Amino acid sequence: MILNDETVKKIKATVPIYPQRRSCILPALTLAYWQEGHLNDDIYREISDILDLKTVDVASAASFYTMFPKAPVGKYYIQVCHNISCALLGADSLIDYLAQKLGVKLGETTEDGLFTVVTVECLGSCTTAPVMQINNDYYENLTREKVDQILEDLRKQG
Amino acid sequence: MSEIKLTINGREIVATKGMTILDVALENGIDIPTFCWHPKLKTVGACRICLVEIEKWPKLQVSCATDATDGMVVFTNSDRVVKARQGVIEFILLNHPLDCPTCDKGGECPLQNVVYKYGIDRARTIEPRQRFIVNEDSTFDDLPIGPEIIRNQNRCIHCFRCTRMVEEVFEEDDLGSYNRGHITEILPPPGREIRNLYSGNVVEYCPVGALTNRDFRYKVRVWLTEQKKTICNFCPDGCNLTAWTFRDKIYRTTSRRNDRVDDGFICDIGRYGYQFVHHPDRLTSPMIRRGGELVECTWDEVYDAIICKLKSIKEKLGPEGVASLVGEDCSNEDYYVIGKFLRSVVGSNSIDHRLHRKKKLSYGEDLEKLGIVGTNLTIDDLESPDLFVIVGSDLHSENPISALRLLKAKRNNDARLVLINPVPSRLSRSGTEYIHKCNTEVQLITCLARIIVREKLYNADETGLDDRQIEKFLNDTDDFTIENVSDASGISKDDLTLLARQIAEAKRAVFITGRHVSLHYRRDMVLTALFNLALITNNLRGDPKGILALRIGSNNRGCYLFGMRPDRLPINRRVDEKDSLSSDWLTGVSDRKGADTIDILRQIEESKVELTFAVGTDPVTSYPDYNYICSTLTKLDFLVVADLYLTETAKIADVVLPLSSCMETSGSFCNWEGRVQIFEQVVNPISLSRPAWQIFTDLAARLEVEFGYKSGEDVFNEFAPMISGDTKLNFRTVPESGICVPSATPVNRSAGLQPVSVRAPELDQKHEYVLITGNGDHHIGRNRTTRSESLNRFQSEPYVGLSERTANELALSDGDLVKVENDFGKIVCVVKYIDGLRDDVVWIPDNFPEISANVLKNREIEIDMVSLVKV
Amino acid sequence: MELKVLFKYTDDPDQYKMDTYISHGGYKAWEKVLKEIKPDEVIEIVKQSGVRGRGGAGFPAGVKWGFVPKDSPKPKYLVCNGDESEPGTCKDRVLMENDPHRVVEGMAISSYAIGAHHAFIYIRGEFVFPAERMRGAIEEAYEKGFLGKDILGTGYDLEMTVHTGGGAYICGEETALLNSLEGKPGMSRIRPPFPAIEGLYASPTVVNNVETLANVPEIINRGADWYAGMGTEKSKGTRIFCLSGHVKKPGNYELELGTPLRHLIYDLGGGILDDKELKAVIPGGSSTPVLTPDQIDVPMDFESVAEIGSMLGSCGVIVMHEDTCMVWAATRLAYFYMHESCGKCTPCRMGTQWMYQILSRIESGEGRPEDMDHLLSACDNIEGQTLCPLGDAAAMPVRSFAKTFREEFEYHIEHKKCMVQNSFPSFGQ
Numbered sequence A: 001m002i003l004n005d006e007t008v009k010k011i012k013a014t015v016p017i018y019p020q021r022r023s024c025i026l027p028a029l030t031l032a033y034w035q036e037g038h039l040n041d042d043i044y045r046e047i048s049d050i051l052d053l054k055t056v057d058v059a060s061a062a063s064f065y066t067m068f069p070k071a072p073v074g075k076y077y078i079q080v081c082h083n084i085s086c087a088l089l090g091a092d093s094l095i096d097y098l099a100q101k102l103g104v105k106l107g108e109t110t111e112d113g114l115f116t117v118v119t120v121e122c123l124g125s126c127t128t129a130p131v132m133q134i135n136n137d138y139y140e141n142l143t144r145e146k147v148d149q150i151l152e153d154l155r156k157q158g
Numbered sequence B: 001m002s003e004i005k006l007t008i009n010g011r012e013i014v015a016t017k018g019m020t021i022l023d024v025a026l027e028n029g030i031d032i033p034t035f036c037w038h039p040k041l042k043t044v045g046a047c048r049i050c051l052v053e054i055e056k057w058p059k060l061q062v063s064c065a066t067d068a069t070d071g072m073v074v075f076t077n078s079d080r081v082v083k084a085r086q087g088v089i090e091f092i093l094l095n096h097p098l099d100c101p102t103c104d105k106g107g108e109c110p111l112q113n114v115v116y117k118y119g120i121d122r123a124r125t126i127e128p129r130q131r132f133i134v135n136e137d138s139t140f141d142d143l144p145i146g147p148e149i150i151r152n153q154n155r156c157i158h159c160f161r162c163t164r165m166v167e168e169v170f171e172e173d174d175l176g177s178y179n180r181g182h183i184t185e186i187l188p189p190p191g192r193e194i195r196n197l198y199s200g201n202v203v204e205y206c207p208v209g210a211l212t213n214r215d216f217r218y219k220v221r222v223w224l225t226e227q228k229k230t231i232c233n234f235c236p237d238g239c240n241l242t243a244w245t246f247r248d249k250i251y252r253t254t255s256r257r258n259d260r261v262d263d264g265f266i267c268d269i270g271r272y273g274y275q276f277v278h279h280p281d282r283l284t285s286p287m288i289r290r291g292g293e294l295v296e297c298t299w300d301e302v303y304d305a306i307i308c309k310l311k312s313i314k315e316k317l318g319p320e321g322v323a324s325l326v327g328e329d330c331s332n333e334d335y336y337v338i339g340k341f342l343r344s345v346v347g348s349n350s351i352d353h354r355l356h357r358k359k360k361l362s363y364g365e366d367l368e369k370l371g372i373v374g375t376n377l378t379i380d381d382l383e384s385p386d387l388f389v390i391v392g393s394d395l396h397s398e399n400p401i402s403a404l405r406l407l408k409a410k411r412n413n414d415a416r417l418v419l420i421n422p423v424p425s426r427l428s429r430s431g432t433e434y435i436h437k438c439n440t441e442v443q444l445i446t447c448l449a450r451i452i453v454r455e456k457l458y459n460a461d462e463t464g465l466d467d468r469q470i471e472k473f474l475n476d477t478d479d480f481t482i483e484n485v486s487d488a489s490g491i492s493k494d495d496l497t498l499l500a501r502q503i504a505e506a507k508r509a510v511f512i513t514g515r516h517v518s519l520h521y522r523r524d525m526v527l528t529a530l531f532n533l534a535l536i537t538n539n540l541r542g543d544p545k546g547i548l549a550l551r552i553g554s555n556n557r558g559c560y561l562f563g564m565r566p567d568r569l570p571i572n573r574r575v576d577e578k579d580s581l582s583s584d585w586l587t588g589v590s591d592r593k594g595a596d597t598i599d600i601l602r603q604i605e606e607s608k609v610e611l612t613f614a615v616g617t618d619p620v621t622s623y624p625d626y627n628y629i630c631s632t633l634t635k636l637d638f639l640v641v642a643d644l645y646l647t648e649t650a651k652i653a654d655v656v657l658p659l660s661s662c663m664e665t666s667g668s669f670c671n672w673e674g675r676v677q678i679f680e681q682v683v684n685p686i687s688l689s690r691p692a693w694q695i696f697t698d699l700a701a702r703l704e705v706e707f708g709y710k711s712g713e714d715v716f717n718e719f720a721p722m723i724s725g726d727t728k729l730n731f732r733t734v735p736e737s738g739i740c741v742p743s744a745t746p747v748n749r750s751a752g753l754q755p756v757s758v759r760a761p762e763l764d765q766k767h768e769y770v771l772i773t774g775n776g777d778h779h780i781g782r783n784r785t786t787r788s789e790s791l792n793r794f795q796s797e798p799y800v801g802l803s804e805r806t807a808n809e810l811a812l813s814d815g816d817l818v819k820v821e822n823d824f825g826k827i828v829c830v831v832k833y834i835d836g837l838r839d840d841v842v843w844i845p846d847n848f849p850e851i852s853a854n855v856l857k858n859r860e861i862e863i864d865m866v867s868l869v870k871v
Numbered sequence C: 001m002e003l004k005v006l007f008k009y010t011d012d013p014d015q016y017k018m019d020t021y022i023s024h025g026g027y028k029a030w031e032k033v034l035k036e037i038k039p040d041e042v043i044e045i046v047k048q049s050g051v052r053g054r055g056g057a058g059f060p061a062g063v064k065w066g067f068v069p070k071d072s073p074k075p076k077y078l079v080c081n082g083d084e085s086e087p088g089t090c091k092d093r094v095l096m097e098n099d100p101h102r103v104v105e106g107m108a109i110s111s112y113a114i115g116a117h118h119a120f121i122y123i124r125g126e127f128v129f130p131a132e133r134m135r136g137a138i139e140e141a142y143e144k145g146f147l148g149k150d151i152l153g154t155g156y157d158l159e160m161t162v163h164t165g166g167g168a169y170i171c172g173e174e175t176a177l178l179n180s181l182e183g184k185p186g187m188s189r190i191r192p193p194f195p196a197i198e199g200l201y202a203s204p205t206v207v208n209n210v211e212t213l214a215n216v217p218e219i220i221n222r223g224a225d226w227y228a229g230m231g232t233e234k235s236k237g238t239r240i241f242c243l244s245g246h247v248k249k250p251g252n253y254e255l256e257l258g259t260p261l262r263h264l265i266y267d268l269g270g271g272i273l274d275d276k277e278l279k280a281v282i283p284g285g286s287s288t289p290v291l292t293p294d295q296i297d298v299p300m301d302f303e304s305v306a307e308i309g310s311m312l313g314s315c316g317v318i319v320m321h322e323d324t325c326m327v328w329a330a331t332r333l334a335y336f337y338m339h340e341s342c343g344k345c346t347p348c349r350m351g352t353q354w355m356y357q358i359l360s361r362i363e364s365g366e367g368r369p370e371d372m373d374h375l376l377s378a379c380d381n382i383e384g385q386t387l388c389p390l391g392d393a394a395a396m397p398v399r400s401f402a403k404t405f406r407e408e409f410e411y412h413i414e415h416k417k418c419m420v421q422n423s424f425p426s427f428g429q
């Protein structure tokens, strides 16, 4: 079993909320993602067992949504917005900077397993561009200094 | 329904409100291309190829999802429409590989046809086409996604017919779409295959060559094939098929949509089963026993041998010294001619298609009077009930296409499906299944009736039940209290109450019984109990409601219709009613009942029957007592076996006749509704084989009686007026809907509540497990489906199904060898865990040559009990 | 001039808390509605106010509520659309984060008006913090008895649920959102049936944007006339404009509808970054046709923006200065729409891919002369012919860039290089 008791409990707790059980799929995927940092086939099967739903429905839904990585990523999953408002304020150079600084290509994970950098579409924070999301947190109005600081802090946390 | 008038392409058309523009167009022969739309699927309006222009509407609209309204002015081919369609095609072709020369859909591809019609003569797209790479070296990127289905995602145009069909129509869970946008792909769920019983339909419904099957791919170009109309005869549903042949060989069978019967779908058994026809095991020549060995000979030789024996035995024992056993998969023509031969030429009425144990599993005269043997329901009727109670049936594997109608009723009117079964069945995916202890059906059903009565959930006026009757019923059945029955059946009191209430609540319920009931030692009582329940809930008759007792054997109804019983003549007339049938050959027929299977076997033992024809039947592996049937049949002076293969019974025969299958002759079948449907000859008889009707026509001729049949069609033409009451009806004029022969006497409601009793079965107490047999995955019967390579890809070997708990108690795991035994015989086979199986049940799929469960059966006993030993 | 109705308290760091919200007059409207106003009357008031949908299409909210059949035996649902994924737009997030109770109260009133007993707010999955704030507010509202069973003793029940997405722009489209909420892939559904008749779980459903619903409490408190007094004749009230891109002071500004775009960019936004020349403005989120500097005196209301060939959309104003390559901008957006197409209908699934393929070739100097025609023809074959409006949303900006700045595209094709060369403020400098 990949999902721990706590996650399973939380997934089960979503059942009474919805008039139809299939609605629990996205909450369940989200909880699984928060626990594991990514999703995979085994997780889909576990979720369909927990919720007594068809695996095909869980897997098909999961594959549609791009927020969940479908393979392991670093502890810190850095998602840099490359959409228009951010790009107008230098998102592309931010991405280059990050990749260079971490010594990885987009989508790759640093050797220490800490960081993965990917680009994402508009994060809904365009007025504070450029923006990136690391796991669940937004980092806005990014500057080179800010990025250095953020990475340093995260490294310290390990 | 209100009428509307609209104009399409300048033509005034009258239509009905609620129809879409596409419906109206199709009905009026106006061509609008479609990809995602399909009459059997919910409309999604996704592909956009069906766009039309509507006056005063600024945007083009998809005709498949736009209702036609009064006064609407529609153009289906205006410049704007043509340009838009070309746009859609251009988009589709952006990625669709134009590999038509090597694509199996070529020649019958809706995309190809639409491009042909609207296509542009030059491509504006120059980007390399997107590939879903499976194999770097082959641009086909073929990916097997199931035992039969190969996917080529590059060709997919994302109409989602396949996934919608699997989800909506089949309620299966083995195909889905993944990712999104232009990288959307079609796949089974992770780690699984598409292997549901209907999986082949996705190939047929896919409008491009994205889904193909191993059966047909790369074997022959469709435009070289000929198409013949045939009828599936693996189960009693009678789906309509088209057989595709090339140089006298069948290459595939596909659905020949008949909404009354199959609704445009066929199961994989119907689709791939035809492969038995060309299997190398087919008998190629008559054989005769010489010096203990069966050796090939000519038809003249066997005929001479048979006639010689026939004459001498008839002389010695009288005509009743000759008997016939027939299988349930032959054609009506075969039955008619066999019956005619035996009754009018030989003079014996000893003929039967049933393989009874010693105590007859009868429906009894009483039941027939109640009107619940046979049915007046049609497959179509199954769309409208709001409750189905399935008792003792794995409907999914016994009547796969009828089962889909239940799902349709569920879709259309929220019908509820309840299954009361001794072993788990696949239809439980769509309903609630209660697994009960074996042989407690009578108690269970009666208990449900009692709950409804006691909770006063019945309507005295509608049912015509008075207090006195009710009182008596309650008194008579006071053993079947909810406590007692819950204990006996293993179904909780709450479940029983819930179930009873659901049945009482339903407005239109249909009760369906199947295999487990038709083989039940008290099937008369099970049906009587159901009669009571249906009476109490006012579900005996009226709108589609009632009791539907389905039986095994694809042309079982044909057997009844054509008198394959010692006491019946064609159209199920009793032998003493022969005068009611106007046919010359009946005049001389004896009006004394002949012997039924049990009596025939006894008379063989007593040497009163010395010649037996076994036509299309293999009692040695299917009679519920292996030892007895072998010893009895070997006592015969002369056993004539006519079959497709050298069956176990054929191996002990004195002469063996190679039978042609239904693909090699014309004729008709009767499905469970009583619908007689005709089929054309698809290929020439394999080798020297002959159809049964011809064999018996030949034999009659050698006894100086000329039947004069040159084809199955001729036989049909003789009996058609008899069964239809229409003297002009013949093979060429049979309507698409077939001929419907009502089968049941009207339900006798006034009969009132019937007494029910349970008698403990006679069983062998030494063994602790109940043996139950059924169909394996993708198989029906023993001899034909196992000779289809495609079907064997789904399952090719038998197993012994046990609950995981039972297996573990015996220290057995999935795949271990186990010995199943009792006083009569033993079987050694691998164990497979079956989810939901009761711990006291052993389940064996009885289709495969390796084992045959009848070695564990004894005709004196009512319930088969066995022991298990780890090997 | 900023006119703060929705933003009146968003700067108060405690506004997200129940007590603060109440001290600012919160939940008065809810109480009033429950105790004094019949559902039909609520709908009438909202109709009178003239408030139109803030999600993009601008459909009058009251009218939409009126479509819900009264006699349907099915349950009814309210769904608040907090998917906010249109590039350039980030207003709902501020409301959900800083004034979540206002959204809760608006949802509650709307639910009551349409007879719903279960309301959902669908928040895009990335908005973990705003979702947390919304959950907190809902929890507090349950505690206070503003939600749940027999609310304030009136016998009215209402459950409220936060549902988060998984990263899909299309889930902002209402029918895709409903599919997503049902646990399915977020693919759009064909209309009719409209959600008001067959929406969530095939039951009557109203879908409204966060900002739309956030207006409702004040409309109840201050009356329809007060609300209708703001804005223009057909575009009532205020809207939150999200000013982003090459401006000195980007941010969310709440303005009366009809305020000129120039005022937003130059007065509130402080003008163009680095005092460069303005080149192009997208006025209503990335899906809306681009405007040129000569058009920025347009009053920002639905009608006026439509008149000059664009749309007010979601009010995401994206400003681009002279150093911005228009081919690049169009390509960026085309990529976005290709990435976000749900893939259900052909013109969008394939058209977005083809547009991106053509544009990226042109951008990288591999364009061919006929590409411009092909691009525009692809737009023709997408626009108006897709199942849901995402197709239009994808084609409109591409077409407008290609037409408005055609010479830049042609320069790319002819010279195999860029006319302007993006020179953006590299971040951090």
Ligand SMILES: Cc1cc2nc3c(=O)[nH]c(=O)nc-3n(C[C@H](O)[C@H](O)[C@H](O)COP(=O)(O)O)c2cc1C
Binding pocket: C052, C053, C054, C055, C056, C057, C058, C059, C061, C081, C082, C083, C084, C085, C086, C169, C170, C171, C172, C173, C174, C175, C207, C208, C209, C210, C212, C213, C388, C389, C390, C393
């Ligand atoms: C592609 C697409 C994306 C959309 N995204 C959003 C969104 O993120 N938020 C939103 O409120 N409405 C969005 N909409 C509009 C919704 O479909 C719907 O019209 C709106 O939520 C209705 O609320 P309103 O009437 O209050 O605006 C989108 C529409 C389309 C076609």
Ligand code: SF4
Binding pocket: B155, B156, B157, B158, B159, B160, B161, B162, B163, B186, B205, B206, B207, B208, B210, B211
């Ligand atoms: S595989 Fe065939 S049926 Fe399925 S979506 Fe693709 S084109 Fe349609």
Ligand code: SF4
Binding pocket: C170, C187, C188, C340, C341, C342, C343, C344, C345, C346, C348, C349, C386, C387, C388, C389, C390, C391, C392
């Ligand atoms: S327009 Fe795009 S997003 Fe909308 S249904 Fe079609 S493919 Fe999906």
Ligand code: FES
Binding pocket: A081, A082, A083, A084, A085, A086, A087, A121, A122, A123, A124, A125, A126, A129, A131, C087, C088, C089
């Ligand atoms: S464009 Fe980056 S947050 Fe919107």
Ligand code: FES
Binding pocket: B033, B034, B035, B036, B037, B044, B045, B046, B047, B048, B049, B050, B051, B062, B063, B064, B065
């Ligand atoms: S057939 Fe009408 S949209 Fe596909």
